[in-house]
Amino acid sequence: MTHLLEVSKLKTVFDSDTGKTVGIDGVSFHVKEGETLCIVGESGCGKSVTSLSIMRLLGRGGEVVQGKILFEGMNLLELSEKELDQIRGNKLTMIFQDALSSLNPLFTIGNQLIESIRAHLSLNRKEAKLRALELLEKVGLSEPEKMMKKYPFTLSGGMRQRVMIAMSLSCNPKLLIADEPTTALDVTIQAQIMNLLRELQNELSMSIVLITHDIGLVAEMADRVLVMYAGQIVEEATVVDIFYHPAHPYTQALLQTVPSIYDSEDRQLASITGSVPENYQDITGCRFAGRCPYHEEACDKPQNMVKAGNDHYSRCHKAEYIQQLFQVKEE
Numbered sequence: 001m002t003h004l005l006e007v008s009k010l011k012t013v014f015d016s017d018t019g020k021t022v023g024i025d026g027v028s029f030h031v032k033e034g035e036t037l038c039i040v041g042e043s044g045c046g047k048s049v050t051s052l053s054i055m056r057l058l059g060r061g062g063e064v065v066q067g068k069i070l071f072e073g074m075n076l077l078e079l080s081e082k083e084l085d086q087i088r089g090n091k092l093t094m095i096f097q098d099a100l101s102s103l104n105p106l107f108t109i110g111n112q113l114i115e116s117i118r119a120h121l122s123l124n125r126k127e128a129k130l131r132a133l134e135l136l137e138k139v140g141l142s143e144p145e146k147m148m149k150k151y152p153f154t155l156s157g158g159m160r161q162r163v164m165i166a167m168s169l170s171c172n173p174k175l176l177i178a179d180e181p182t183t184a185l186d187v188t189i190q191a192q193i194m195n196l197l198r199e200l201q202n203e204l205s206m207s208i209v210l211i212t213h214d215i216g217l218v219a220e221m222a223d224r225v226l227v228m229y230a231g232q233i234v235e236e237a238t239v240v241d242i243f244y245h246p247a248h249p250y251t252q253a254l255l256q257t258v259p260s261i262y263d264s265e266d267r268q269l270a271s272i273t274g275s276v277p278e279n280y281q282d283i284t285g286c287r288f289a290g291r292c293p294y295h296e297e298a299c300d301k302p303q304n305m306v307k308a309g310n311d312h313y314s315r316c317h318k319a320e321y322i323q324q325l326f327q328v329k330e331e
Contacts, residue, residue, distance in 0.1 A: 004175055004207050005031040010067035012053045022281035023049040024231045031175065036201070036208045038222035040215065040254070044276040046231040047211045051177045055094050056084060090120045093168040097180040099160035103152035109163055110148030117170045135166040139196060158189035169200060177209045194221060215258045219243060227251045230280040230287035237312040247308035247319040249292045252326050286316070294318060
């Protein structure tokens with residue numbers, strides 16, 4: 001497999017009343033062709049900022065100040081807006097958290113789909129309409145002709161999310177970034193949406209970056225997993241290693257908060273004390289140290305990613321010990 005996307009030492013900052021605030025710091029990872037990469041972590045850890053940095057949709061006040069984003073070998077940070085528009089929405093697309101705010105309430109679904117298709121494909125309005133109908137049917141929306149005439153606020157959350165998926169897939173993208181695509185949806189609709197994404201991925205040979213805080217969704221969808229905390233990647237591994245051989249205390253803490261059908265009746269779910277720190281760029285050592293039960297003096301020094309197994313890396317100097325401790329607890 002070749003790398004479709006390569007992100008290297010990415011640093012993004014935002015303007016604030018007190019100066020520049022760091023959103024993500026030194027983030028590096030890759031996405032292979034045809035794989036599903038999940039990015040997991042609590043709210044405020046930098047998952048969405050990472051995706052918006054890749055798409056160059058940070059908005060006013062946000063800026064990538066360091067690093068590279070290589071998509072098919074091209075550095076997206078060096079492209080003009082015109083050049084970027086040939087890729088963004090075409091080969092590289094994104095599904096946002098809130099489908100209602102992503103769709104214009106003043107225009108019908110059909111109008112928005114057709115305009116999106118015509119912006120990237122050389123089709124006249126009639127051809128674009130046929131393409132829109134085909135997409136709505138593909139994402140499982142019945143009576144696509146009627147759906148084209150409806151406004152976003154008249155649809156359920158699941159329907160709006162399917163419309164967003166249809167819009168994102170209009171040009172058969174090579175990489176789809178899905179930022180919490182099932183937020184606020186019930187578990188039945190969530191399962192339908194994720195099954196749909198998997199079917200479309202197989203059909204189009206598409207890569208997916210799935211951003212979520214739902215560990216169960218990670219187990220179901222991921223090939224590889226990135227665990228983010230306080231603007232950094234703290235662990236990277238295959239989905240099997242993340243669940244059976246986690247090598248960072250934060251990853252273990254996340255796993256211990258999740259219920260299982262195999263739990264004994266007397267098991268009490270754990271909770272992670274404290275919260276994600278603010279202004280974490282001022283923390284010189286491990287950013288999880290203040291919440292970590294294994295904190296020691298060495299944790300107050302900068303932590304580098306260390307090898308914890310085959311294609312498995314952890315930002316913890318005690319990675320091997322942490323792995324062994326988790327296995328003992330599981331037994």
